Amino acid sequence: MSQFRNLFLLIICVGFLNSCYTFSGSSLKDEKTVQINEFPNNSPLVNPTLSQQFSTDIQNRFLQRTTLKGTKQNPDILIEGEITDYTITPTTISSTTQNTAAGVIQDSQNKLTITVKVHYENKVRPEASFDRTYSDEAVFNSSLSLNAIETSQVKIATDRIINKIFNDIVANW
Secondary structure (H helix, E strand, O other): OHHHHHHHHHHHHHHHHHHOOOOEEEOOOOEEEEOOOOOOOOOOOOOOHHHHHHHHHHHHHHHHHHHOEOOOOOOOOEEEEEEEEEEEEEEEEEEEEEEEOOOEEEEEEEEEEEEEHHHHHHEOOOOOEEEEEEEEEEEEEEOHHHHHHHHHOOOOOEEEEEEHHHHHEEOOO
C-alpha cells in the first residue's frame, strides 16, 4: 500500500510542477510570420561580405529555431537594422616571447568589435517592440591574416550578437 501512496504523491507533484512551469521558453505564442530585412553595413570600415552573411545568419536562426514562417507581406514580426560599427583595434602587447638574431619578437592581440542596431516590431504584441544596439567582440592574435579574421573571428562575434537578439525576442525569461 505504501508503494501506491508514494506513486500517487509523485504523480501529484509532477502534475503540480508542470502546471507551475513550462519548458517552452518562447514568448512568441500568437505570432505566425516574420520578415527579416537585410542589415546594411554602414560602418566606417566595411567588410564586403558582412551584411549579406549577417542577414542570412539571423534569418536562418529565426526560421530554423522557431515555428515562424518567413513573409514579405504584413508580417506579425518585423526585424530590421544596420551594422553601425566594424573595427579592429590593438588591445595588448605581451611580454617578450622569443629572442632571435633579428631581435625581440612580441606577441600582441587585436580586438574585432561589431555593433548592430536592431529595430524589432511585434504587431501582435506592440508592447514587446524595441530598438536596441547590440555589440560583441572577438580577441585574436595579431598574426592572423585579414582573411582568417573575416572567416573565423567575424563569425564568433556575429553569432554572439545573433544569440542576444534571438534571446531578447524569443526567450521568455
